[in-house]
Amino acid sequence: MLSFWYKNFSHIPRHHGDFHRAKLIYHLLLFVCILAGVVTALNLFLFDAKEIAFIDAIGLTLSLCIYWYFRKTGNVKVAGWAVTILFITIIWAFLTVWSGNNYGIVWATLIPPVAFFLLGRSMGTLVSIVFFSYATYIVYGHVQAGLTYQLSLGGVLNVIEVLIAHIMLFRFYERTRADAMLQLQQNREQLEIIANTDKLTGLNNRQRFDQQLHKYVVDAERKQQPFALLLVDIDHFKRVNDQFGHLFGDSVLQSLATYLQQNLRSEDFLARWGGEEFAVLMPNTSSRQAYQLAERLRELIADTPICEHEVTFSGGIAVWRPGYDAETLLGHADKALYKAKDNGRNRIEMYT
Structure with a gap:
């Protein structure tokens, strides 16, 4: 299954600037499809939360559509925006329907790492500020209403799911950083060889x-x-x-x-x-x-x-x-x- 999912990933060479963005897009879409499918089933059959199940089902459908588009076109910029908007829309709908109860507010912490990596520093900052402002509004409403969070199975699952997502993201970022440092070192060594070598004879210059x-x-x-x-x-x-x-x-x-x-x-x-x-x-x-x-x-x-x-x-x-x-x-x-x-x-x- 994984080989099929990443089938067209090789169209972007490893040294290309969009290689890691494309890799993250494939990873995130796979993560959303699996998570959305599991959570849809849980909300339908375990929690009887049809509204949340509907939101997750929409997320699953949109993820598959974006995945199909990306495999056909390879357009990293459009796919990056689509994935970011998908994440924002799902989390926004989730917070709006449930008003951030049951520790659902923790899902908002997934927006910055996704937005920064896929949209760049400037747009990532803007998107994160806008969404965090909305999350702050939700939390402020809880404070005004004197709402206290109750630890329940749903709340525990929310925390676990978000922690898993963060672990996956930061493992990906660390691998990306390590790959970038290795490539930089290889480029530096290659440039040093070129700078110190006579082109005609191959001797030291x-x-x-x-x-x-x-x-x-x-x-x-x-x-x-x-x-x-x-x-x-x-x-x-x-x-x-x-x-x-x-x-x-x-x-x-x-x-x-x-x-x-x-x-x-x-x-x-x-x-x-x-x-x-x-x-x-x-x-x-x-x-x-x-x-x-x-x-x-x-x-x-x-x-x-x-x-x-x-x-x-x-x-x-x-x-x-x-x-x-x-x-x-x-x-x-x-x-x-x-x-x-x-x-x-x-x-x-x-x-x-």
């Missing part, structure tokens, strides 16, 4: 590199442990673009990024620094170790055809020393890189 370099400098100052920075620049990359086109140049960058990533140590941090340049942070690495690793990478790339063409790179290394900040270290590595270019390219130079 310059922004992420700057953040990591600053962290390395702070950690090195605290622990007094050296780390190395390697800047890599593809030799004569402009010729590649001019001769074979920029799309081919992009393929070279992507392939070189893959080779570098596969042949660095797991603890090394690789980023695309800009254009045809890459940067590698090597934690707990001495100048000799950094040079050996960079030279091994250079030889590997020089001996491996990239996109069926010979590609070489030049590299410059600088090692952190006490008192160096990020800009100083970058400047030293950049000088070493240009020294490698000036000395004929396809080589590694160390800043001294």
Whole structure:
């Protein structure tokens, strides 16, 4: 039965803004149909309250009509208003016929959570104020008449039914809040990945590199442990673009990024620094170790055809020393890189 009731619910995707409103509409209509059917039978056969049974029967009929309309159209806005008005009409009729006796006034507390969620904050506030004004008028009439509530089976059932409805509503709201927070967290993580990733190569981008370099400098100052920075620049990359086109140049960058990533140590941090340049942070690495690793990478790339063409790179290394900040270290590595270019390219130079 439940699978049939929610049959067309999937027409609204989970990330859509109306997903939870549609879900609540289906839940409320199911709740009203079940409750109205049970209460109609109770009022007819147990309490002999035909007027209340008639009101509940009308609520059941209207709920089924709204449900049919919503399944056919999927119009959340119209269905939301229809459900809210249905709730208001049933409770208003109930309070009017019985004047809120037998603890029936507690049904008025269902209006705000329904109205706020389905109509929004502004209209939900207005509808709640209007209906609470009417409920206050009912209660004031009781005070003026000196009426005292008598605890009876009907009163107990009213309280139980409303408490069940509140539990269902707040469980739904808590689930909705949890889903929204999870979606927000997933979106935030996805945006963070996009913001820190180079679109072409899939490597860390310059922004992420700057953040990591600053962290390395702070950690090195605290622990007094050296780390190395390697800047890599593809030799004569402009010729590649001019001769074979920029799309081919992009393929070279992507392939070189893959080779570098596969042949660095797991603890090394690789980023695309800009254009045809890459940067590698090597934690707990001495100048000799950094040079050996960079030279091994250079030889590997020089001996491996990239996109069926010979590609070489030049590299410059600088090692952190006490008192160096990020800009100083970058400047030293950049000088070493240009020294490698000036000395004929396809080589590694160390800043001294």
